[in-house]
Amino acid sequence: MFSNLIATIFVIILFLLIFLNFISLPGNWIAAVLIIISAFFVPDGTYYFLYWVLFFVLLVTGEVAEFYLQVQHGKKANASTTSNVFGIIGAIAGGILFMPFLLGLGAIFGTLLGAFVGSFLSEKFISHKETEEAQKVACAIVLGKFLGMLLKFGLGIYLVFFTAQTIFAAL
Secondary structure (H helix, E strand, O other), rough: OOHOOOOHHHHHHHHHHHHHHHHOOOOHHHHHHHHHHOOOOOOOOOHHHHHHHHHHHHHHHHHHHHHHHHHHHHHHHHHHHHHHHHHHHHHHHHHHHHHHHHHHHHHHHHHHHHHHHHHHHHHHOOOOOOOHHHHHHHHHHHHHHHHHHHHHHHHHHHHHHHHHHHHHHHO
């Protein structure tokens, strides 16, 4: 009974950590650290070899996909490398600044707005592009960022479900 309660609380904490992905923080990786630590407290054999392989494949795929999609969408719109970097920095800053709004959901909008502002300002004032071109690039980067966040979030949710199934099967 007590172990089921602890496992349930643990899984809820993992789900909450996955939402950090929406403010460009490493929610999947923080959850991963907790899962690795939990391996020392669950019965032997709970986490099996194939679990760990899938675990790391999901983590790495999420990270690569998030940045790849942002960069690729930016490249399609002729974004500079600086614009992508400022888009990432803006996304983190915007997510943190807007987190208190809309019961935390403001972080999602703040992340996207921050990515837009960061990449737009970079294109406009560092790359010296016209306003329309800078907007086009910023919109492309935001689309890539959004798709990347969505994919990374989905992989994180799958990771938590997979972990929950593994833990509860061992209890």
